Amino acid sequence: MPKSPEKYAALENAVNRLASESMLATVGRDDGLVPAYSLAGELCELCQGVPALHAPLASLLAALDKSLDTAQPFTEALLRQLRSTVEWLGPAIEAVRNDAPVPVLPGAAPAAAASGPAPAATTAKEKSDVLMTFDIEENRELLHEFHAEVVDHLQQIEAALLSLDQEPDNPEALNSIFRSFHTIKGNAGFLGLVPMHTLAHEVESLLDLARNNKLRLSSVIITEILRSRDALQALTQQVGVALEKGQLPTEMIPVSHLIQSVKRLAVPTGSAPVAEAPAPAPVAAPVAAAAPETPAEAPIPFPSPAPAVPEAAPVPEAAPVSTVSAAPVTATAAPAASAAPKNGNAEKSVSTGQTVRVNTEKLDSLMDVVGELVIVQSQIMESTRSLSMDGSPLHRNVAQLSRITKELQHTAMALRMIPIKPTFQKMERLARDLARSCVKKVVFSTSGDDTELDRTVVEEIADPLVHMVRNAMDHGLEPAEERVAAGKPENGSVHLSAYHQGSNIVIELRDDGRGINPDKIYKKAVEKGVIAPNASLSREEIFALIFAPGFSTAEKVTAVSGRGVGMDVVKRNIEKLRGKIEIASEVGKGSVFKIKLPLTMAIIDGLVVRVGQDRFILPTTSVQMALRPAQETISTVHGTGEVMDLRGRILPLHRLHRRFNIPADAENPWEGIVVIIEHSGRTSALLVDEMISKQEVVIKNLGAFMQGLPGVAGGAILGDGNIALILDPASILQAA
Template sequence: YINAIFRPFHSVKGVASFLNLGAIRTLAHDLETLLDKARNEALPVTPELIDLILDGSDTLKAMIGQLRDELEGREVTEMLDASDLVRRIKLAEQGAEMPKQPKKLGTILVEEGVINEEELNKALERSQIPPARKLGQTLITEGMASPKDVSRALRKQAQQVTDSSTIRVDIKKLDDLIDMVGELVITQSMIRQSDTLAALGDRKLVRDISQLASITSELQRSSTVLRMIPIKQTFQRMSRLVRDLSKNSGKLINVVTVGEDTEIDRNMVDEIYNPLVHMIRNAVDHGMEMPEDRIRAGKPERGTIKLKAFHRGGNIVIEISDDGRGLNREKIREKAIRNGLISPGDALTDQEVNRLILLPGFSTAEKITDISGRGVGMDVVKQAVEKLRGKMDIQSAEGKGTTFVTGFPLTMAIIDGMIVKVGGERYILPTVAIRQLIRPDRTAYNCIVGEAETINVMGRLLPLVRLHRLFDIEPVHANPWEATLVVMEGEKRSKCLLVDEILGKEEVVIKNLGEGLKRIKGVSGGAILGDGNVGLILDPEGLFEMAEAN
């Protein structure tokens, strides 16, 4: 269908170029480009896009009609101006939100009760009688509206255009702005924690600095929002994927989207795409039943996959749910025992059984149809989510469906971190990976010659990782029962990190370490803390790999 629509615009462009009709050629060319992107799936075909193409078609017809009138000797007082339409098309080509078409003058006057529909139609007809006049002129000349009414309506129309206007800014400029605001946050935090400020005892100065801190925090929130875009386009791509998979699998599936206007950091859009695709594929391929199976189960023939996004706290939560067969926990448990992932005597909650499908060893080439098949590659999804400092949860009811709940931080520029001290150094651990803080007694510590040190944490033996050994630092406490242990979860396992002291929790601005330091294992970035000290942000999985290598 798009090819059929594309060809006439291409022909109009060719003829307009030959006849040197610049305005018609430009409009036809831009419409052709827009259709070409839609044809190649670079742009989703939305109702807004269809409206834009129809507006373009109508405008081209009107411009060609004016040209015909001129050739036939009829007076044309003013040629149509398509510049606003061309601007809207350009925005659509770039994937930007398309501004709405401003209401027409006649519509505004009818809504305000200045004229009625019958008077509007009569004025439109008379404005086309040579010599052609603008609608406003006709209404005033015919005594249907006063100059004041027309002027007010024109101002209202102009305001609509202003309200819908956007400005394009290079993403690097936004990143630079956010970086500078981050520096400002660090500086004001250092001032607030300064010993000199406390010694001065100047209450007014303290109040002024508190006000500065409040303004800085608001500036930080506002600047971060500048890089946010709606998740709508990502959901549209997911909807297309479901349609394709549905067609190929012979399953009948509806897609429901909720919260398309929920905003997310532009830098995260590409990062979350692959995890979402993987969850969608598993839902369609393994979670949803064939139409005949659904009918036998007393369900509607057509299944539903629901995509939902919303903000909660400082996170964006994305839920992918289906009304398919759900997880068969008994089969999952049996398979996990066969693969040596759990012991037959392990008492697991429903949630713990659900999370077994996220373990790397769960999936095998063997296919058990009684299980929804969601274990295939789901460990990869979990790794991708955690790489973005996100969390993943699974909710399922057998025979009713499954929901994957993923939560990501709204921005990649800021991290919630636990500040720990080892010797004289400070490190930042991502709180998203911290499960608990403990100070074990002597009996919980196990050390077998030739084997790794372990700590008994609620019946689980977790390997002990000594940060002071990994970074060659002299510790204050070498004995686990005198130090503090941070239980951390990586991509594939959990371990206990031994630190001297917990200094507190802090929201820090992530700083890139540069090309020379970015490949250091176990370190994902750096940050300047509120007291002015520099801390390295540690990567749990990298630390675990370092510990195992040593």
């Protein structure tokens, strides 16, 4: 077993999930038997090459396999073996990590376990657990199309499965999943992708039973289909990497344990366990591939144009390959045919407009050119003011150019905008898995998932949302018994929403858990030395302390949280997107986290201010107000510096000309303009000479030489051709 952090993280995750299943299992019932078997098989695969770990796991897998074979529920002996193995795994894996002797599992017989009967997965393993091979050069275009199509299908599968988890009898969602697996199976078989073809075939057979009302989908079945979908995603990523680098995959992704779990579940209602059907034979080469078997009830195909495939390699009817551009891009826009099972009508939600896949580099290049055009247009307008009278032909032509440029700018920005739905979908899946790991009952809901953001913002916001959802599930929500004792519903509620607010997008995470106790945070912050023991902080400033690196109020470290990492990542990533985060919480009632983000990363809505001969731009998201202060509101506090009294609030006063060491016209604050800025719960006053205008400007990178300059986020070219620095309020306040 390679000693990589990823491998140990996968082991820890699988052990925690197996521990959850063992806690929920009871003698005389078979709930959790199939997930436990699947997880034990996954752990066996991960522990290949470490006999001390593999032998007890193989013994457990054989015992679970025997129980499934005979359709027996958990016995006392089997449950004892499962729980003792789970307790032993933690210290055993830690011993392997530290090159220490592995403790012996109490009551285990390593030799017998190692030499005992192997699980029934051996035959399937020989056929399905193989390294994926395919002809990159000959089928490059087909593989590009296949990769792009499967990415869309996997996204639809996850959304529909999560909907089925809430509405098991939703026929539209079930048909959508079946069609997606059927298409993946057919296309993977045509291209000779054996593991994908085999796994998709078994899941399709399982779904076909559900479609024909011979099997009712349960939470256990949906979990296994989700795990199969994750394996298909990993295999699809291998295809993408191979196309990008021109090299075939070197790592085998095991799928046999998933195939066996799916076969175990594919038992028609009221029937005895059926004999395992042989896995479909591997397809040798794409050209010589036979058409995959078509189910008795033919699925409704997605409407698509005739496939553009070379005549030398005809595509079987059951394996259509949609014609999409061969650009190596996963997705620059939401899939046009994404299922919407939540509203109970997936087909009607399909967009009627046609879509084209475009390489993101081309979009970035277009945005750069449009940005330059906007700058030149501003310069032309500035120049014509002194040359033409109102109503002259030149004035009319420049006004027309301005309208066209603005429309082009908005169109180019819209090309980069994608819905946040795929990110919300991932959070929904994460919440489902965390609820099982934390053994909590949770109702996770979303709204506003059709809200569109800049592609860069959507990519960067995923990681902060993961940490916030984990925090809400582990820290925020109480266990069911604690909620009932407090007079709350047994099921906790977590709601994720997105909506427009002015020129910003707000992403809001709301839970009805125990809330954030400011006194507890303050005490913990003093213990860790984050703040002084006698520090006077507002409620907002205390809440902001949870974003300090290494800060955690968890009583114990779990696989989900408690190590003091995560929330500092949230703050750092959001600030990198020029956004801010706000917290509102009430003890015993829950918490609300609001992330405010700009619509796009290419253009900023800013307030242009002047200091001496220089001009600066402040993001309007950080500006609360601007005013000319009265002389009596300004005072100096010994050891602290200048402060300003704003309607009873004492704010620190910072002089922008001193920050950049430049001359200023207004030496006295009451002769200049004070701009009130706020960031991360901290409010300060910034002294400038004059407020010039409020306008949209195109952000320009200052280059490597000035990269990371404290207080500066970038630059912009103004209408007169001069350059203005875009200020970063967070680093200005921190440096001050």
